[in-house]
Amino acid sequence: MQKAENLKEYRGELKEALDNDFLRTTLDNFAVSYRAGRANAFKDIDTKALIGEIASIKDKAAANLDDLYEEFKRNAEAAGVHVHYARDAEDANRIICEIAKATRSRKIVKSKSMTAEETLLNHALEDENLEVVETDLGEWIIQLRHEGPSHMVMPAIHLSRYQVKDLFTDVTGKKQEPDIEKLVKVARRELRQKYIEADMGITGANFAIAETGTIGLVTNEGNARLVSTLPRVHVALMGLDKLLPDMHSALTILKALPRNATGQALTSYVTWITGENECLAASDGKKEIHYVVLDNGRSELARDPLFSQVLRCVRCGACANVCPVYRLVGGHKMGHIYIGAIGLILTYFFHGKDKAKNLVQNCINCEACKDICAGGIDLPGIIKEIHTRIQDEEGHPLPSLLLGKVLKNRKLFHTLLRSAKWAQKPMAGDDGFIRHLPMVFARDHGFKALPTIAEKPFRDKWPDLRPDVANPKLSVALFSGCVQDFVYPEQMEACVKLLEGHDVNMEFPMEQSCCGLPVMMMGEKKAARDVAVQNMRAFQSGAYDYIVTMCASCASHLKHNYLKLVKGNPRLESLAMDFSSRVIDFSSFAHDVLKLDPSEFRVTGTRATYHAPCHLCRGLDVHDAPRELIRTAGLEYRECDEEEVCCGFGGTFSMKFPELSAELLRKKLDNVEATGADVLLTDCPGCVMQLRGGLKARGSSIKVRHVAEAMADNRK
Amino acid sequence: MTTQQSLCQKFMEKAELVAATVAEVADMDAAVDYAVNLCGEKEACQLQVSGCTEPLSDGAEALCDTKQKKVLAAPGLDKVVYDRLAAQCAENGFECIGSGMREYLAGIDIGFTVADHGIAETGTLVLNSSGEELRLATMVSEYHVCVLPKSRIRDTSFEVESLLTEDMKKAPNYTAFITGPSRTADIERVLALGVHGPLQLHILLLED
Numbered sequence: 001m002q003k004a005e006n007l008k009e010y011r012g013e014l015k016e017a018l019d020n021d022f023l024r025t026t027l028d029n030f031a032v033s034y035r036a037g038r039a040n041a042f043k044d045i046d047t048k049a050l051i052g053e054i055a056s057i058k059d060k061a062a063a064n065l066d067d068l069y070e071e072f073k074r075n076a077e078a079a080g081v082h083v084h085y086a087r088d089a090e091d092a093n094r095i096i097c098e099i100a101k102a103t104r105s106r107k108i109v110k111s112k113s114m115t116a117e118e119t120l121l122n123h124a125l126e127d128e129n130l131e132v133v134e135t136d137l138g139e140w141i142i143q144l145r146h147e148g149p150s151h152m153v154m155p156a157i158h159l160s161r162y163q164v165k166d167l168f169t170d171v172t173g174k175k176q177e178p179d180i181e182k183l184v185k186v187a188r189r190e191l192r193q194k195y196i197e198a199d200m201g202i203t204g205a206n207f208a209i210a211e212t213g214t215i216g217l218v219t220n221e222g223n224a225r226l227v228s229t230l231p232r233v234h235v236a237l238m239g240l241d242k243l244l245p246d247m248h249s250a251l252t253i254l255k256a257l258p259r260n261a262t263g264q265a266l267t268s269y270v271t272w273i274t275g276e277n278e279c280l281a282a283s284d285g286k287k288e289i290h291y292v293v294l295d296n297g298r299s300e301l302a303r304d305p306l307f308s309q310v311l312r313c314v315r316c317g318a319c320a321n322v323c324p325v326y327r328l329v330g331g332h333k334m335g336h337i338y339i340g341a342i343g344l345i346l347t348y349f350f351h352g353k354d355k356a357k358n359l360v361q362n363c364i365n366c367e368a369c370k371d372i373c374a375g376g377i378d379l380p381g382i383i384k385e386i387h388t389r390i391q392d393e394e395g396h397p398l399p400s401l402l403l404g405k406v407l408k409n410r411k412l413f414h415t416l417l418r419s420a421k422w423a424q425k426p427m428a429g430d431d432g433f434i435r436h437l438p439m440v441f442a443r444d445h446g447f448k449a450l451p452t453i454a455e456k457p458f459r460d461k462w463p464d465l466r467p468d469v470a471n472p473k474l475s476v477a478l479f480s481g482c483v484q485d486f487v488y489p490e491q492m493e494a495c496v497k498l499l500e501g502h503d504v505n506m507e508f509p510m511e512q513s514c515c516g517l518p519v520m521m522m523g524e525k526k527a528a529r530d531v532a533v534q535n536m537r538a539f540q541s542g543a544y545d546y547i548v549t550m551c552a553s554c555a556s557h558l559k560h561n562y563l564k565l566v567k568g569n570p571r572l573e574s575l576a577m578d579f580s581s582r583v584i585d586f587s588s589f590a591h592d593v594l595k596l597d598p599s600e601f602r603v604t605g606t607r608a609t610y611h612a613p614c615h616l617c618r619g620l621d622v623h624d625a626p627r628e629l630i631r632t633a634g635l636e637y638r639e640c641d642e643e644e645v646c647c648g649f650g651g652t653f654s655m656k657f658p659e660l661s662a663e664l665l666r667k668k669l670d671n672v673e674a675t676g677a678d679v680l681l682t683d684c685p686g687c688v689m690q691l692r693g694g695l696k697a698r699g700s701s702i703k704v705r706h707v708a709e710a711m712a713d714n715r716k
Numbered sequence: 717m718t719t720q721q722s723l724c725q726k727f728m729e730k731a732e733l734v735a736a737t738v739a740e741v742a743d744m745d746a747a748v749d750y751a752v753n754l755c756g757e758k759e760a761c762q763l764q765v766s767g768c769t770e771p772l773s774d775g776a777e778a779l780c781d782t783k784q785k786k787v788l789a790a791p792g793l794d795k796v797v798y799d800r801l802a803a804q805c806a807e808n809g810f811e812c813i814g815s816g817m818r819e820y821l822a823g824i825d826i827g828f829t830v831a832d833h834g835i836a837e838t839g840t841l842v843l844n845s846s847g848e849e850l851r852l853a854t855m856v857s858e859y860h861v862c863v864l865p866k867s868r869i870r871d872t873s874f875e876v877e878s879l880l881t882e883d884m885k886k887a888p889n890y891t892a893f894i895t896g897p898s899r900t901a902d903i904e905r906v907l908a909l910g911v912h913g914p915l916q917l918h919i920l921l922l923e924d
Contacts (some may be wrong), residue, residue: 030905079887137911138902156902164903174771184900184908190776191912194857196821212884220914222898225855229848229890230821247881251873266732266838266895269913272880275887278848280818286888 001148002347002355007656010333010358017329023158027327030157032642034321037263037373043473050256055376057249059313061241062302068210068243068295076213079275081289086375088296089350093124095236096202099290100130103233105199109191109428111217111224112136112314113204114152115237115294117337117466118350121202132202133194135223135643137187144171150331152317152339153261158330191223198239200226206257206314207250208293214274215291217248217256220267230271235290236273241311253314256374261316297349306385310349312375313342319369319379325362328663335359341369341379348386353393360387362657364650364664365423365521366614381564387523396524400543403519410513410534414457417486421453433696447654447662448693453489458489462508465496472505474593477544479583481554482514482683494712495550495586502594508613511538515554521563529565533572536562536579540642547579547592550586550708552684553651556619581714584615586708587683591625595631596632601714603634608710609677610637611668611691612644613684626683626707633711635679641671649690665694672702679703681710723836723869724921731839734896736917742884744797744863745909747920751828751861753919755788756823758859773923786810787820789857790828791849801828817852827857827914833876834869834919841894841919842876844883851890862894865924 004010017023061068073083073415086092094660100108110116122143125132134143138156142149142441149155156164165178168186176186197200203224209218215236217224229232244250279287304307320326321339335343336355344363348356363383369377391400406413410639429435458480476499484492499506516531535558539547549555560582566572590596608630616622623644630637648654648664668691672680680691680702692704717725717808728738743745771777789799791814798814805812811830813820829850841862845851854860870876873893883889898913909915 026904033905034914040787135912136902137900141902154902154905157905159903172771172773172776174773176771180903180906181908186772186910188793189772192821192823193776209884212881214884214889220899220901222855223913225851225892226912229851229855245878247884248874251877262901264734266840266893268734268896268899270893270895272884272889272891272893274884274889277846277888277890279867280848482789512914574815 001332002359007358007361010658011657013333013641014033014329014657017333018659018663020330022160022553023330024328026157027330031321031327034263038260038318040260041263041265043555045255045259050252051374051376054253054256054307054314054374055312057244057252058375059309061244061249062308062311065240065243065299065302068242070432071210071627072208072213072243074213075210076291077276079213080286081213081275081291083291083293086294086296088294089119089294092119092237092292092294092296095123095292096121096237097124097128097231099235100125100128100200100633103200103288105233106130107194107198108200108202109194109198109227109231110134110139110202111204111219111227112139112155112465113202113237114338115204115239116202118293118296120235122376133191133198135191135227137184137195140187140191141167148332150339152315158332195226195230198231200235201302202229202235202237203227205236205242207244207253208238208291209244209247209250211246214272217271218254218267219269219271222269225269225271228271230281230481232279232519233288233290235292237292238296239294240312243623253374257316260318260374263518289488296673301349302606307349307382309375309377310342312377314374315469316374318324318372318374319429322368322372324366324368324648324664325364325660328660334362341383342377344383345379345386348390353390356386357390357394360390361594364646364653366646366647366650366683367616367618368614368646369512370621371618381703384523386519388525391523400519400522400524403522404524407514407516407519408436408527408530410511412427413513417453417457418481421455424452433693444658447665447697448690449696450693451689453486454489456489457486457494459485459508459510461489465493466506467509468507469503471503473503474545475505475507475543476546476548477507477509477539477542477559479512479515479539479547479549479554480508480629481549481551481685484551484690487705488685488688491550491688491706491709494708495548497712498590498596498708499713501596504594507542507544509538509542515551515557517553517557520557525565527690532576533560533566536572536575539579540575544582546589547583548586548589549583550683550706551686552585552613552616552619553686555583556615560618585622585683587616587625587629588622589622590708590711591629596629596711598632600716601632601634601711602716604714606635606679607638607675608635608679608681609640609672609675610643610673611640611680611682611687613687614646614681616683617644628683629707629711630681633714635710635714638675640675640679642667647687647690649686651686654690661690665690669694669698669700673700677702679710681705681707683707719812720866720869723871724866726797727834727836727839727869728921729839731896731919734839735899736839736896736919737824738919738921740923741863741920742923744783746802747805747863747922748797748801750920751788751801751826752810754859755786755805755810755826756808756863774856787813787824788826788828789813789817789820789824790816791799791817791853792847792919793828793830817849817851821856824853824857825859827853827860829854829862831857831862831864834864834877835870835871835873835876835893837872838895840873843892843894844889845892846888846890850885851892854892854894855913858910859915859916859918860894860897861918861920863920863922867924871904
């Protein structure tokens with residue numbers, strides 16, 4: 001649950017979570033084993049095609065919610081089920097309390113339902129003096145602790161066997177041992193009597209099938225079967241987003257849901273319930289069944305062109321499983337009731353902007369969640385949209401407003417960068433790092449050394465560097481981004497050196513500026529759009545075959561976001577399509593287009609490991625090219641553990657949440673050091689800044705360089 | 717290998733991956749023998765490591781005390797097969813029941829059922845358990861023994877889709893996909909079998 005009033009309080013909560021060693025170890029182990037388990041579960045499946053299919057099924061359902069609801073209701077009622085529409089959480093809880101009253105139910109057993117968590121149903125039932133017992137083991141544990149879930153699939157993942165032992169000792173009144181298998185059996189036997197005593201069973205539903213009025217329940221423990229069988233009344237609470245036209249849609253989703261959730265091909269139980277089933281505890285031998293279908297903003301979401309894709313979520317929880325921030329702080333700090341990336345989003349829509357305003361800033365934009373989402377939801381993109389929307393409603397904070405204003409004016413921005421070179425003089429060391437951080441940064445940012453602004457930006461060097469090519473086969477434009485232009489111009493120079501002799505004509509359009517990603521990350525969408533238009537215009541006149549960029553974040557932003565930013569303006573849209581189609585990252589260009597050959601390089605055998613920038617491996621789906629280039633250039637490539645996990649930079653994220661950034665960096669560098677490499681290579685100046693700064697602060701001798709620099713060094 | 721043989725093979729592999737025990741039986745007699753043997757070999761009220769020894773609250777203890785004899789339940793079974801099962805149970809001193817499951821909610825030793833279909837891709841049993849007795853037998857049993865005629869095995873869930881839809885149009889219907897025994901990983905992500913449902917699942921592939 002989110003209680004933080006402001007970002008400062010929220011940061012305080014995050015720090016507390018960081019100090020929880022049990023949580024950290026558990027989530028670390030989970031992150032690693034989940035990745036392997038999921039890969040194994042999907043190994044014979046065309047994952048992208050399946051995700052595409054699910055996205056299309058869910059999109060169609062969302063566009064058709066009213067009709068599907070009517071069909072579902074008609075068929076369920078024909079089979080003897082009572083169907084209720086609940087406008088919001090309060091309405092749903094009221095309906096269920098009334099059913100309890102009408103059926104004279106006193107005792108209730110529940111199986112796991114995130115929708116019931118959303119409406120805080122248990123509180124409402126308890127206020128009516130009803131006894132409610134959760135029967136899913138994890139849910140029962142957190143119910144006994146009076147907490148919310150910290151994971152959608154494993155609600156008690158934050159707790160140890162010792163904490164569970166203490167709880168079970170309390171509840172049984174007998175001393176229990178911290179032995180997991182025994183504790184599970186204690187729960188089995190304790191809860192069995194609860195099913196027997198219960199008058200009413202409450203479940204959720206994973207699927208609501210319109211064609212037959214059927215609900216589908218996906219579980220591992222088997223508790224949902226007992227909950228829907230033993231008591232004489234069954235209430236199923238489900239969101240409108242669970243509606244599907246037919247069995248085929250449900251079976252398609254079922255192919256991905258357990259695989260994505262837990263790496264299982266299928267859960268132990270999938271239960272399909274249609275109509276008033278036999279119930280020998282009821283006087284007429286038939287179970288009384290009620291379906292409560294909850295709207296709570298879903299039909300409004302369905303009508304929103306941008307946000308409707310949120311309804312594709314099948315609640316597999318995978319976005320948390322791969323989130324590097326969730327891995328650090330756990331679900332109680334990475335959500336309100338729903339957790340993980342989708343949790344940040346749903347919190348805004350279901351629980352309001354006050355609960356969401358701090359949470360939505362805690363996305364590092366590494367795209368790990370987008371990459372594995374079963375519904376192909378652009379989770380980081382939507383989180384940014386919500387961030388923007390909240391700022392539009394509540395007022396933009398001064399720093400982001402200022403950056404937005406500055407970036408819109410390239411000349412002003414570049415003048416400021418140039419003058420920063422003079423401003424930093426008193427603090428600059430002679431090794432390219434700032435010697436002393438200004439006091440405002442000193443306390444939280446000491447985990448890495450920050451670079452100095454270069455003596456001469458790349459744009460000023462370009463006139464002397466630009467090679468004359470007599471018979472060019474290709475014409476490329478270089479896009480530097482601000483970091484390579486003003487901080488690391490040597491990376492750009494390395495690129496120029498590598499391209500020389502390959503009959504490539506190079507241009508550096510001077511009107512280019514920052515790609516705009518930093519302001520986008522700060523929720524300044526309008527500024528991001530203006531910068532995008534400036535950049536596209538700067539490259540408009542040349543007939544370039546490619547626009548090469550050595551910054552993975554710039555490349556991914558130019559390629560994927562520019563079109564989205566100018567949506568609605570046909571002229572700019574066509575400009576953006578043309579621009580984006582020519583953007584290519586350095587590694588793909590050198591490997592796939594230039595096809596650089598080992599014969600061009602000396603073999604030094606330097607031991608090199610690699611860090612895959614988020615926006616290269618996931619943002620652009622480039623995996624092999626940089627690693628092969630390392631070998632091509634005569635270096636010995638040593639694979640690093642968790643090579644494709646974020647380094648913790650995330651642009652402005654590292655300024656906002658330095659503690660989290662430091663932890664992500666610490667893990668990354670531990671893995672890097674374990675490879676025994678002499679040099680760490682990567683494809684993004686932001687990552688270089690983070691990694692180099694971190695190794696410097698550690699006093700490590702490992703050098704950090706852009707792949708292009710290492711290659712240029714070895715060029716014969 | 718015929719297609720059916722390779723489907724059986726695949727079914728076996730996938731079911732074993734999720735901790736089910738799979739055996740082949742020549743006929744229903746052999747299936748009955750298997751269930752009776754298993755009932756004889758297993759300990760009474762076998763809640764694995766904890767047995768009956770973990771101290772519980774008074775109410776839960778009282779419920780457990782209601783179970784005094786080994787019980788085998790086989791609701792919905794063909795009469796000839798049921799009679800044979802009942803006779804063997806009587807010989808071995810087990811109680812055999814075909815109905816009245818609600819009197820045995822503390823747990824029974826073995827639930828004996830016949831599946832409608834198998835799904836090879838995931839090692840899944842499809843059981844139309846619209847009858848409450850049958851449903852409970854597959855839930856409150858410590859071991860679930862399920863006979864699956866080999867001819868009923870399909871490759872993927874999509875091949876039973878139209879059959880499922882037809883069944884559901886004839887409501888009421890309660891159909892279960894069962895894949896391995898009941899499981900949880902809710903405490904420290906450590907896998908434990910038999911939370912609320914069976915601790916073991918035995919699938920008997922029947923020649924037919």
